[in-house]
Amino acid sequence: MNETLIITQDEVRELLPMTDCIEAVRRAMIAYSTGEAVQPLRDVLWLPDRRGALGSMPAYMAPSAAMGTKVISIFPANTNTPYDAHQGVVLLFETEFGRLLAIVDATEMTAVRTAAASAVATDALARSDTTVLAILGTGAQAVSHLEAIPLVRDITQIRIWGRDRAKAEHVAAQAPRPATVAPTVADAVDGADVICTVTAATAPILTGDLVTPGAHINAVGSATPTAREVDTATIVGSRVFTDSMESALAEAGDLVIPLTEGAIDADHIIGEVGAVLAGRIPGRRSTDDITLFESLGIGVEDVAATRLVYDRAVARGAGTPIAIAGTSAP
Numbered sequence: 047m048n049e050t051l052i053i054t055q056d057e058v059r060e061l062l063p064m065t066d067c068i069e070a071v072r073r074a075m076i077a078y079s080t081g082e083a084v085q086p087l088r089d090v091l092w093l094p095d096r097r098g099a100l101g102s103m104p105a106y107m108a109p110s111a112a113m114g115t116k117v118i119s120i121f122p123a124n125t126n127t128p129y130d131a132h133q134g135v136v137l138l139f140e141t142e143f144g145r146l147l148a149i150v151d152a153t154e155m156t157a158v159r160t161a162a163a164s165a166v167a168t169d170a171l172a173r174s175d176t177t178v179l180a181i182l183g184t185g186a187q188a189v190s191h192l193e194a195i196p197l198v199r200d201i202t203q204i205r206i207w208g209r210d211r212a213k214a215e216h217v218a219a220q221a222p223r224p225a226t227v228a229p230t231v232a233d234a235v236d237g238a239d240v241i242c243t244v245t246a247a248t249a250p251i252l253t254g255d256l257v258t259p260g261a262h263i264n265a266v267g268s269a270t271p272t273a274r275e276v277d278t279a280t281i282v283g284s285r286v287f288t289d290s291m292e293s294a295l296a297e298a299g300d301l302v303i304p305l306t307e308g309a310i311d312a313d314h315i316i317g318e319v320g321a322v323l324a325g326r327i328p329g330r331r332s333t334d335d336i337t338l339f340e341s342l343g344i345g346v347e348d349v350a351a352t353r354l355v356y357d358r359a360v361a362r363g364a365g366t367p368i369a370i371a372g373t374s375a376p
Contacts, residue, residue, distance in 0.1 A: 051148040051365035053355060058154040061358045064193050067162040067351050072323065074107060074350035075166060075289060079320030082108045083346040087296055090270075097121065105345030106141070110353040114138040116345060118152050122246040125185055131246070132156045136352045146370060148356045152348075159351045160343050161190035163289060164264040167319045167339035168240055169198040171287065171329050172262035176239035177202045181217070182231060182251055182275075183244035184208035187266060188217045191242045196222055199240065207234035208245075232256050243267055243275040254279030262330075263338040265300050274299035276338070278309045284338035286315045287322065287329070293342040300340055315340075 053061070077083040085105035092099045098121035106113040118134030125131060134152040139145060168176075176199040181188050188206065195201060204225035208214035211227060218225040228234035235241050235256050243252055245267045254277060257263065263284065268275045281304045288294040294301055294315060304310045319339060322329040330337055359365040 048145060048369065049367040050146045050370045051356065051359055051367055053148055053150040053359055053365045055151040055154045057359065057364050058151050058158075058355055061355045061362070061364060062155070062158050062351060064158060064162060064165075064190070065197055066354065067158045068165045068194065068197060070350045070354045071159055071162040071347045072166045073109060074346045075163070075318070075320035076323050077107060077109050077320070077350075078290065078344065078346045079318045079326070080324050085290075085345040087293060088345070097123065103345035103348060105349045107346050107349045107353065110350055111141050112138060112147075112349055112353045113141055114345075114349045114352060116152050116155075116348045118156065125246060130186060136348050138349070138352045138356055148352065148359070148365070150352050150355055155348060155351060155355070156343070157186045157190045159347050160187060160266060160341065161194035162351070163341055163343065163347055164191055164242060164266060164339065165194040165198045166323075167264060167287065167341070168195055168262055170319050170322050171337040171339065172199060172240055173260055173330070173333055176200070176262070178205070178237060178239045179203070180205045180207070180228075180234040180238035180241045181244065182207050182234060182242065183267060184210060184213035184217050185244065185246070187244035189220050191244055191264070191266075192217070192221045192225070195240055195242065201240075205234045205238065207231050235261075240264070245275055247275050248273040250274055250277035250280075252276045252280055254283045257283070257336055259334040259336060261336050263336070264341060265338060266341045268299050269297055269342055271297055271299050271302040274303055276300050278304045278307060281314070281338070282309055284336045285330070286338045286340060287317060287319050288315060288340040289319060289342055289347070290344045291315065291318055293344060294340050297342055298340050
């Protein structure tokens, strides 16, 4: 019988440790930038009042012998409700017969693989002597980035900033080592070696005058062409990298807005982190470079991480098998 595994949020958490997801995402980034993975731009359906959207992110990963799509709702205002801002599933298919292998929770998958992508970029671009981490934001991505970044750099100091101090304190309490809550963005990023912007902001919270030379920035929260977390001066002053050039030029407000302003041209974006990892383009050139990773969150990362979860679920007898049509009638 053709069976499909249902893998829940709790099971994803158990089957996808951050360290392993970082390696899966690293391989996915390289595969994408070297032509071993394929994905179109994500398709986004907005509700008429723009309260929320439904996104679809299909992708194919040759090294994983898998294809899939993440279908996810995005409701930014959920930060004040019991529900996550991102909810949905990843549908994983094999590529010999097109069988649906698994239906996997996307909330936990998104939280882990997004932070893993920032960790991969940080490892590729940040200074080797990085010790100070600043997190701007207090949602699920703040917590996952607190876990991910110290896995690739020897972080000794962590600062958290958020508009709601109580939420910032809650995030700080989950840090892997002592963390302080900063009263302002300026206090959080002063002298910081790595800055992660993981907010739902639609206007810049990070300005170029606040960034210390030599810093690395992971710009994560904004993924639409009209919203941004970092200002034009930050982009102009940085060596900019991304996970997908096509996605960045179409979807990233952090970049689209400065492009529209004429402050930069497309050549200002150096290229993809996967190309840096593959040795095709240079990353950081000096200790004073400010590097910036514009994270869009791409489908090949989801497929690579989901394939890892599925294989582990099969090996461990995890997940719930269900029968879905797909076998030819006799």
